[in-house]
Amino acid sequence: MGALDAAAGRVAGGATVAFRPSGSSMVPLTRSRPHMVVAPVDPSKLEVGGIVLARVAETVYLHLVSSVDLARKRV
Structure with missing residues (x-):
């Protein structure tokens, strides 16, 4: 499990997470x-x-949001 996996898991659990992605x-x-x-x-x-x-x-x-489609629940 990498740093992004760990951060995503903690955020999914409701936490705010600080880290340094490479x-x-x-x-x-x-x-x-x-x-x-x-x-x-x-x-x-x-x-x-x-x-x-x-x-x-x-x-x-880690991804830049280039479009948001709320009706289809897609970012």
Whole structure:
């Protein structure tokens, strides 16, 4: 289990979590190892441009929100 998996599990349980994710997939929005704080959020409050933890096919990613479709419950 990686750091993102652990953070996602704690957030799913209702906790606010601070951590330092590594990698370059979010450059230029953020660099590797920034201090990030993630917390549970009401999906109706998500906005384009936000950053979320997303689980896709059993893998957790730090992901930029590029669209929000509340009717289909998709981000």
